[in-house]
Each structure stands twice: as C-alpha cells, then as structure tokens.
Amino acid sequence: MVLMKHVMSSQQLSLLSYANTCMLMASSSVYRRQQFLIRSLGGGIDHSRNMQQDLRSVEVDAESVIRSITPALDPTRHKGQAGKIAVIGGCREYTGAPYFAAISALKIGADLSHVFCTKDAAPVIKSYSPELIVHPVLEESYSVREEDKKTISRKVLAEVDKWMERFDCLVIGPGLGRDPFLLDCVSEIMRHARQTNVPIVIDGDGLFLVTNNIDLVSGYGLAVLTPNVNEYKRLVEKVLSSEVNDVDATQQVLSLAKKIGGVTILKKGKSDLISDGDTVKSVSIYGSPRRCGGQGDILSGSVAVFLSWARQHIIAADPNSNLSCKNPAVLGCVAGSAMMRKAASLAFCHKKRSTVTGDIIECLGESLEDICPAT
Numbered sequence: 285m286v287l288m289k290h291v292m293s294s295q296q297l298s299l300l301s302y303a304n305t306c307m308l309m310a311s312s313s314v315y316r317r318q319q320f321l322i323r324s325l326g327g328g329i330d331h332s333r334n335m336q337q338d339l340r341s342v343e344v345d346a347e348s349v350i351r352s353i354t355p356a357l358d359p360t361r362h363k364g365q366a367g368k369i370a371v372i373g374g375c376r377e378y379t380g381a382p383y384f385a386a387i388s389a390l391k392i393g394a395d396l397s398h399v400f401c402t403k404d405a406a407p408v409i410k411s412y413s414p415e416l417i418v419h420p421v422l423e424e425s426y427s428v429r430e431e432d433k434k435t436i437s438r439k440v441l442a443e444v445d446k447w448m449e450r451f452d453c454l455v456i457g458p459g460l461g462r463d464p465f466l467l468d469c470v471s472e473i474m475r476h477a478r479q480t481n482v483p484i485v486i487d488g489d490g491l492f493l494v495t496n497n498i499d500l501v502s503g504y505g506l507a508v509l510t511p512n513v514n515e516y517k518r519l520v521e522k523v524l525s526s527e528v529n530d531v532d533a534t535q536q537v538l539s540l541a542k543k544i545g546g547v548t549i550l551k552k553g554k555s556d557l558i559s560d561g562d563t564v565k566s567v568s569i570y571g572s573p574r575r576c577g578g579q580g581d582i583l584s585g586s587v588a589v590f591l592s593w594a595r596q597h598i599i600a601a602d603p604n605s606n607l608s609c610k611n612p613a614v615l616g617c618v619a620g621s622a623m624m625r626k627a628a629s630l631a632f633c634h635k636k637r638s639t640v641t642g643d644i645i646e647c648l649g650e651s652l653e654d655i656c657p658a659t
C-alpha cells in the first residue's frame with residue numbers, strides 16, 4: 285500500500301504504531317478502493333524515482349486541473365455531495381481566520397461548512413454569517429479546572445467525533461490560538477480524523493502544533509500542510525534541522541515532504557511550491573501585491589474543497605480524465621492556490637490598495653466561473 289511505504293520510510297513511528305496504522309487503514313474499504321485506483325492508474329508515490337528526478341519544479345496548468353476536478357452542477361445530486369468541510373479554529377483572539385476559511389469553502393462550491401471553535405468565539409463567528417454551522421465546543425485552559433481536564437477533553441472529542449465521518453475534509457488551525465489544553469484536544473481530533481481517513485489541511489496554529497508533534501501527521505498521505513514564510517522556517521528547522529534554503533527551494537520542499545512521510549506541503553510565497561515527496565509543482569500565476577492578513581485562510585478553505593473533489597474524481601476513475609498526477613492532496617493544493625491567486629488578482633483590479641480579504645472572497649465565484657462555467 286502506497287501509504288504504508290510512507291510510514292516505513294519516515295522511520296519515525298515505532299513498529300507498534302506502524303502495525304496499528306496498517307490495521308486502521310485496512311479497515312476502511314473506501315480508502316482501500318481509492319489506493320487501488322491510484323495504483324492501477326499509475327499514480328501514487330514511488331520514492332525510488334526521486335533518485336533520478338529532475339529537481340526543478342514544474343509549473344502546472346492549474347486551470348485545467350480545476351476544470352478536471354470540479355464536479356458538474358448536476359440536478360440529480362443531493363445536498364452534501366459537493367462537499368462537507370469543517371474548520372477547527374477560532375478562539376478569543378481570532379474569529380476572522382476560521383470565518384474566512386469556512387466561508388471560502390462555501391463560495392468555492394461546498395454544500396456545508398462547519399466551524400468548531402471555543403465558546404467565546406462562536407457567537408461572534410455566527411454573527412458574521414448565517415451560512416456557517418458553528419459548534420461552540422473547544423475550551424481553553426483559563427475556563428477549565430485542572431481536575432476537570434480529562435472529562436472535558438473526552439467531551440470535546442465526543443462532540444467532534446459525532447460528525448467526523450460526515451466530513452470530506454477538515455481544516456485545522458486557522459485562528460486556533462496556542463493554548464496548551466486546547467491543542468491537546470485538537471491533537472486527539474487529528475488522531476481520530478486519521479483513523480477514519482478524513483483528509484486534513486493544517487494551517488496557522490495547527491502548524492505550530494504539528495511542528496512540535498510531527499508524528500501527528502507523519503506518514504499520512506491525506507494530510508496537507510500550508511505553511512507561510514514563518515511557519516515554513518519553523519518546520520524546516522525542526523524536521524530537517526537546517527536553515528531555509530531559498531536557492532534550492534524545490535529540493536528542500538521535496539526533502540521536507542519526504543521526511544514527513546509523504547504528506548503534501550504547500551509552501552506559500554511569490555510562487556507557491558507544492559510537494560508530496562515525489563514531485564514538486566509550482567503555481568506562479570499572477571496574484572496580488574497586497575499582503576493583507578487572511579489570504580492564507582482563504583487558501584486553506586479552498587484547498588479542502590478541491591482536495592475533496594479531486595478525491596471523488598479519482599475514486600470515480602473518470603476514463604476521460606487527462607490528469608497525470610493522481611494524488612488528490614497535490615491536485616487540491618494546485619487548484620486552491622490558483623483559485624486564491626486569481627481571485628486576489630481580480631479583487632486588486634477593483635480595489636487596489638484598499639483590497640482586504642473580504643474583497644478577495646467576493647471574487648472567488650467570478651474566478652471559478654471564468655475557468656469552469658457553471659452551465
């Protein structure tokens with residue numbers, strides 16, 4: 285199994301956890317079928333090829349990826365089939381980030397978008413939009429007595445678990461904060477997502493958590509990490525024990541993804557670099573010179589939707605598909621990155637220096653329509 289190779293090559297899990305992982309993977313027939321299709325379509329990851337690989341990144345035709353994986357608006361489809369996304373994030377300080385990620389998922393075309401946040405953040409996020417389903421379930425240390433921590437932690441996990449199998453993808457981290465008790469609960473949520481083969485996109489404070497606990501994602505092929513400049517620096521220092529190398533960025537992102545056992549990394553910057561440890565793709569289409577906060581949140585919500593669509597597309601094994609890459613995580617990143625940059629460019633045309641994240645979100649629909657008309 286492709287993913288097993290990642291687990292073994294990471295050499296970071298004990299034999300016992302490796303055996304557990306295999307058993308859990310084997311228990312999901314959907315997952316097995318997907319892996320079978322990836323193998324029979326010639327996809328997946330063959331690390332032996334890396335030895336001879338040309339290490340320049342390849343600029344992808346992102347628009348044709350978007351056209352291939354975006355599902356048709358078919359009147360026979362029911363609510364939920366175009367995607368159910370959950371964002372785990374939102375605390376006292378940050379309410380904008382989870383909102384941006386969750387609303388972007390809806391604007392791209394997901395049917396349902398949930399937010400699991402702290403009790404203080406929930407009424408604020410709900411007030412931004414009636415479109416989102418907001419669960420006030422997370423707790424920070426300040427509101428929990430030491431002796432209640434175990435019980436509350438179990439309660440939080442049970443609340444999220446009730447929904448887990450319904451989700452096509454989780455986005456973990458936008459506006460999550462760094463409270464230790466809250467991050468412990470989120471670690472458990474990630475372990476459960478992994479056991480049920482739910483893809484996870486990790487961003488913002490989720491990356492802070494994962495950087496310090498790399499086993500949470502190591503060897504999980506359905507995990508995507510979307511680091512910005514700072515988050516990438518911390519990840520490289522921790523995992524590769526080296527400095528960021530901008531001269532050979534392609535080789536470094538490839539090594540990083542490989543070292544974490546074939547997770548997909550989307551390194552954000554002037555060009556976005558995407559690697560699953562096998563290949564490196566770049567998306568450089570013109571975006572916007574405005575660097576207002578929140579654009580990474582749009583990206584994480586968008587990647588979650590496109591990853592889900594790419595996964596459905598691969599499972600359906602569309603015979604007309606002309607996609608050379610068969611890793612849904614990579615395809616989701618390519619599509620999300622292109623969509624975010626195209627919408628940012630359009631928003632900047634209208635708003636120039638006053639462009640803010642909300643303006644970019646308003647341009648997501650028009651950008652997708654340009655590439656992939658609804659009718």
Ligand SMILES: NC(=O)C1=CN([C@@H]2O[C@H](COP(=O)(O)OP(=O)(O)OC[C@H]3O[C@@H](n4cnc5c(N)ncnc54)[C@H](O)[C@@H]3O)[C@@H](O)[C@H]2O)[C@@H](O)CC1
Binds near residue numbers: 378487489515577
């Ligand atoms: N409106 C909101 O609620 C927003 C909340 N956000 C959340 O804020 C939390 C922290 O995220 P940050 O992105 O600030 O964390 P970072 O660790 O990336 O940033 C920390 C510091 O680094 C600086 N920095 C950021 N990008 C840089 C770059 N390219 N070069 C040099 N310095 C840079 C920032 O100004 C900040 O002072 C996360 O939970 C994130 O999701 C952000 O997503 C932005 C929007």
Ligand SMILES: Nc1ncnc2c1ncn2[C@@H]1O[C@H](COP(=O)(O)OP(=O)(O)OP(=O)(O)O)[C@@H](O)[C@H]1O
Binds near residue numbers: 580624
């Ligand atoms: N120099 C740049 N030129 C063009 N686009 C960029 C540049 N830097 C980042 N981007 C794009 O902006 C988006 C967000 O990247 P950024 O590095 O701002 O994330 P972030 O810091 O996590 O954002 P957030 O404020 O949401 O946390 C990405 O899709 C990336 O492609």
Ligand SMILES: [Mg+2]
Binds near residue numbers: 487
């Ligand atoms: Mg960010």
